[in-house]
Amino acid sequence: MDEQHLDDMFDRFRSGPPLTVPAGAGAARQSFRQRRRGRLAAGCVVAALGVGVPSVAFAAGAFDRTPRPPVVTTAPTTPARPTPPSTTPPPTTPGAKPTTEKPVEPTTVPRAAMLRASDLPAGFEYRGGGDFLGGDWTLAFIASQCRDRRLPDPEPGDGPKRNAAFAHDSEGSVLQRVSRMPTPAAARDWIDGLPDRISGDCGGIRFTVVDTDFAGADAVLIRSESDAGGSDFLLFVRQGPLVTQISTWSGADLGALRDIAQAAAQRLCAGTTSC
Amino acid sequence: MEALRVSKPDSGADTFDSFYAAHFNRLMIQLYAYTADVSAAQDAVQEAFTRAWPRWDRLVTYDEPAAWVRRVALNVAANRWRRVQAARAHARHHREEAVDPPSPDRVALARALRTLPEKQRRAIVLFHIADLSIAAIATEEGVPEGTVKAWLHRGRAALATLLTDEEGRRG
Numbered sequence: 495m496d497e498q499h500l501d502d503m504f505d506r507f508r509s510g511p512p513l514t515v516p517a518g519a520g521a522a523r524q525s526f527r528q529r530r531r532g533r534l535a536a537g538c539v540v541a542a543l544g545v546g547v548p549s550v551a552f553a554a555g556a557f558d559r560t561p562r563p564p565v566v567t568t569a570p571t572t573p574a575r576p577t578p579p580s581t582t583p584p585p586t587t588p589g590a591k592p593t594t595e596k597p598v599e600p601t602t603v604p605r606a607a608m609l610r611a612s613d614l615p616a617g618f619e620y621r622g623g624g625d626f627l628g629g630d631w632t633l634a635f636i637a638s639q640c641r642d643r644r645l646p647d648p649e650p651g652d653g654p655k656r657n658a659a660f661a662h663d664s665e666g667s668v669l670q671r672v673s674r675m676p677t678p679a680a681a682r683d684w685i686d687g688l689p690d691r692i693s694g695d696c697g698g699i700r701f702t703v704v705d706t707d708f709a710g711a712d713a714v715l716i717r718s719e720s721d722a723g724g725s726d727f728l729l730f731v732r733q734g735p736l737v738t739q740i741s742t743w744s745g746a747d748l749g750a751l752r753d754i755a756q757a758a759a760q761r762l763c764a765g766t767t768s769c
Numbered sequence: 770m771e772a773l774r775v776s777k778p779d780s781g782a783d784t785f786d787s788f789y790a791a792h793f794n795r796l797m798i799q800l801y802a803y804t805a806d807v808s809a810a811q812d813a814v815q816e817a818f819t820r821a822w823p824r825w826d827r828l829v830t831y832d833e834p835a836a837w838v839r840r841v842a843l844n845v846a847a848n849r850w851r852r853v854q855a856a857r858a859h860a861r862h863h864r865e866e867a868v869d870p871p872s873p874d875r876v877a878l879a880r881a882l883r884t885l886p887e888k889q890r891r892a893i894v895l896f897h898i899a900d901l902s903i904a905a906i907a908t909e910e911g912v913p914e915g916t917v918k919a920w921l922h923r924g925r926a927a928l929a930t931l932l933t934d935e936e937g938r939r940g
Contacts, residue, residue, distance in 0.1 A: 495929045503878050504897040510875055512794045513807050517862035519789035522818040525858055677911030686844055707820065
């Protein structure tokens with residue numbers, strides 16, 4: 495088949511009749527509303543089961559929301575703004591941004607990209623961010639305890655990293671690692687494949703995906719349960735090439751976890767030009 | 770997370786409806802080229818619009834919100850776990866109205882595309898079906914333009930061979 499024939503096939507493919515009858519924008523809105531109700535209900539169930547019984551301090555409104563990251567301007571918590579292609583213009587472009595010189599993507603993980611104590615419920619204090627964190631809380635460490643199979647790529651690359659630890663007198667700790675992957679696409683592929691890679695029982699440890707897409711460009715909330723007892727939540731959030739994983743106190747409820755994920759997503763924007 | 774907790778009024782529904790109507794069929798064709806499966810394409814596109822709605826007030830300010838929806842749809846289609854979730858969520862919204870099945874030409878091209886490595890297939894769909902420039906694809910995929918050109922070159926060569934064989938079988 496020659497080049498012209500192939501191009502003709504692409505033309506016919508593009509210009510052919512519709513492939514299906516659209517479900518409609520109303521169906522998309524309805525699906526979103528049902529999903530929101532389902533998530534809220536799931537949050538209640540998790541709390542009622544005692545998986546996470548939030549203390550009074552973590553009830554609604556207990557979060558100290560001052561000060562917020564100064565770095566967020568348009569505050570997107572969605573995938574990096576796509577490059578405008580040469581197709582038709584959007585229906586409305588009231589805020590279309592003029593093309594300016596492209597900012598330079600950092601090569602490290604700046605401290606500004608990390609959570610701060612003010613992002614967490616009252617009572618948490620920053621305890622440092624060095625190697626003392628070890629990493630015995632990360633997905634890679636938890637996955638290393640699997641008896642039956644090795645989970646592929648449990649760590650988001652071997653590029654620059656930065657850690658942070660926060661502690662609360664009674665609730666425990668919040669531990670964070672931010673990793674820089676080579677490109678936004680590499681980071682997206684890594685987190686996209688995470689549910690498939692970790693799902694199920696790997697021998698002594700069961701991983702469950704509790705929620706996805708609730709913060710940043712991508713987000714995944716994973717619960718790990720060990721045969722030896724105990725369960726942990728691990729949050730993953732991506733912005734551009736940055737991926738953070740966060741281990742939280744065992745009593746955290748879903749609302750608190752999502753709030754932390756949102757805060758982490760906004761902080762990550764200080765370390766990438768992708769927001 | 771606010772969007773999940775606070776009741777969102779249907780502000781912006783008009784522009785969202787217009788946007789959906791303007792882009793659904795085009796995105797369906799792109800996702801069909803990527804998946805070779807009309808139902809899977811429909812689920813992925815509908816899922817992407819479902820995710821777009823709570824972000825609509827922000828997306829509408831983008832230069833090209835359809836690019837965001839396409840990217841989400843491709844990610845959904847590329848991930849087995851997300852595909853299953855989307856199928857569960859949207860199967861009940863599939864419409865029964867009769868639509869002609871894809872033409873033999875479309876089926877042949879979609880099936881041939883399906884056999885390509887994922888990167889080549891994605892590049893071909895973005896360039897030849899979604900009409901993106903090589904520079905835009907390179908930015909979206911986070912690779913140099915030369916890499917995109919190589920994907921396109923190899924993908925087209927493989928497609929030409931596959932479709933020639935297919936034509937031979939069809940006589």
